[in-house]
Amino acid sequence: MDDALQTLADKLRNASERGRPLRVRGGGTKDFYGQRLHGELLDLRPLTGVQAYEPTELVVTALAGTRLAELEALLAEQGQCLPFEPPRFGVAATVGGMVAAGLAGPARASVGGVRDYVLGMQLINGRGELLKFGGQVMKNVAGYDVSRLLAGSLGTLGVIAEVSLKVMPLPPAECTLLFEWSETTARQQLNRWGGQPLPLNASCWADGTLAVRLRGARAAIEAARRSMGGELLEGERASRQWSALRDQSLPFFRLAPGEALWRVSMPDTATPLNLGPTLVEWHGAQRWLRLPQDAAVHVRAAAARAGGHATLFRGGDGQAPVFTPLSAPLQRIHARLKQAFDPAGILNPGRMYLDF
Template sequence: MTTTIEKDWAERVRAAAAAKTPLCLRGGGTKDFYGRAPAGEVFDLRPNSGVVAHEPTELVVTVRGGTPLGELEAVLAEKGQYLAFEPPHFGAEATVAGCVAAGLAGPRRSSMGAVRDFMLGVRLLDGRGEVLKFGGQVMKNVAGYDVSRLVAGSLGTLGIVLEVSLKVLPRPVAEATLRFQFDEADMLRTLNAWGAQPLPVSASLWHGDTLHLRLSGAEAAVRAAAAKLGGEALDAAAANALWAGAREQTAAPFALGAEEVLWRVSLPSTAPALGLPGRQVVEWGGALRWLANTGDGARVRARAAELGGHATAFRNGDRSGEVFQPLSAALATIHRRLKQSFDPAGIFNPGRLYPEF
C-alpha cells in the first residue's frame, strides 16, 4: 500500500527529474563522510519511519527506511535477536536506509556475512517516481539481478529505500573475548590457521601487536574453544567496550590527524603484511586492513592490487576525487546501465560513488 509520504515523495522526485535537479538523499547524515562529497538539494528520508512487521519465529523484520537503526535494534533485542552483520552507526541518528545504502558491516562480517547477505526484499522509489518492489520476506532465487542486494552499498544512487525486509538471527548464547600478543606476521599466520579449524570465532581485532579474538555460540563450544586457544580472557564490560569501539571507530587507533587518511584495504585473508608506513588495525581474520597514513594513495592502491585486493579512502582526504577503487571497463558499463535503468535523469546522489554516476 502506497502511503501519503510515498505519494508526496513521488511527486517531488518526478518534479526533480523533469527539472534535472540533483537530490541528496539523506537520513541521519552519520555517513556523510563516506564516499565522494554529497551534492544536491537535501531530501530528508527520516519521516518515513517505523517497524512494519517483525516475525520472530520466521527470523524476519520489515522496516521503513527512515527508522533509526538503534530503534530497530531495540525491537529485535526484546526478542533476543539482532542484526548479525553488526552494522556501525557512526552516530545516534543513523537510519536503516543509511545502513543499507552504505553497506557497511562490523566485526562479525567475516563470520556472519555482509549486509547484502541479509537482504530479503526492498521497496524502492526510483528516479521516475515509481514505487518498485523486489524480493520478499523469504530467501528465493530469481532470474536476473538480485535488486535487493544491489541496493546494499549503492549509497543512494539507485533510488529511495522506502522499506526493507531483513533476515535476523538469535543472539549468541555465550561469548568470550581473548587477548594474545602477536606481531603482524604471526598474527596473520595464526588467524588463518585458526580459520581452518571448527572454532566459534565471530571476530578478530589486531593493533599494536595485540590480538583480540571473540568467540560466540553455545556455551560448551565457547568454553572448549577458550580452553584450547588460551590467551587472557577479558571481562564482559571490557569486551563489549572493545568491540563497540572497533565497530564505531571510536577506539584510539582510528583517531586521525588533520593530514591523515583512513584507508579500508580489502584483501584475501592469506595476503602477507601490507608493508606500508602508517598505523594499522586488522579485522576479519586478516581480510580487512585499516591503514591510517599521510602517504600517496596511488601507492596504497597499487599495493592492495598487488596482494589481490582493493583500497578505499574511507575517511578524510580529497572527497572530490577517486574515493573507491576505479572500475574496470566491464564493471563501469554495468554500473552505467543500472543507473540508467533506475535513475534515468541522474538526480539521486550524483557522483557519490563515482564521478560519472
C-alpha cells in the same frame, strides 16, 4: 501509497522532469563516506516505523527512516539481532542508510554482510515510480536479485523506502581472548584457527595485540578457550571494545591533521602491507591504515599487488578518488544500471563515482 511515500515520489518525479539533482539522506551519520554530496536535500526521516516483525520467522520489515538503534532494541527484546553488526556512527543512523552504505562490523567475515540479510525492498526510482523487489521470506528471488544490488549503492540507483531483513538469535555465550603477537604471527594463527571447528566470530589486531571473539554454545566456547589459550578479557570491557571498533571510536581511528583513513579489502592470507599504522579485522581480510592524504597511488598499488583494493574511507583531500577506479567493462555495467534506475541522473550524483 501512503502520504509520506507519495510526497517522496512526487519530489522525485518533479526533480527528474527538471533535471534537478537530489541528495538522498537519512540520519546523516555517513555523510563522510563517498566522493561528494550534491543536490537538494531529500530527507527520508519521515519514513519511520517497524512495519512487521515475526520473531518466530526471523524476519523484520522497517521503513527506511527508522532509527537503527530503535530496530536493534526491538530485536534485543526478543533475543535477536542483526548479526553483521552494522556501524552506526551516531544515534541518528537509519535502516535505509545502513543498507545504502552496505557497511558491516567486526563479525562480517564469520556471518556475512548486509546484502546477505536483505530479503526484500521497496524502492522509488529516479522516475518517481515505487518498485518492489524480493519479499519477506528467505527463498523469494527468481532472476536478478535487485534488493542485494542496492546494498552499498549509496542512494545512486533509487530511494530505499522499506526493507525486509533476516535476523538471527543472539548467541547463547561469548568470550574475548587476547594474544600479544606481531601482525604476521596473528594472521598466520587466524588462518590456522580458520581451518578448525572453532566458534570464531570476530578478530582485531592492532599495536601488537590480537583480540578474538568467540560466539556460540557454552560448551563450544569453553572447549575453544582450552584449545586456544590467551588471556580472557572481562565481559563488559570486551563489549565496549567491540562496540568501539564497530563505530570507529577506538584511538586508532583518530586522524591527525593531514591524515586519511584507508580501508583495504584483500585475501586474509596476504602478508602485511607495511605502509603505516594498521588495524586488521575480519581475520585478515580487512585492513585499516592511517596514511598521508597524498598516499593514494602507493596504497592502491600495494592493495592491487596483494590481490585486493583500497577505499579512501575518511579524511580525503578531494583529489584522490574515494573508490578504486573501475575497469572499462565494470564501468559500462555501472553506467547501464544507473541509466535504467535513474535515467535523469538526479540521485546522489557523484557520490560513488564523479562521472555518474
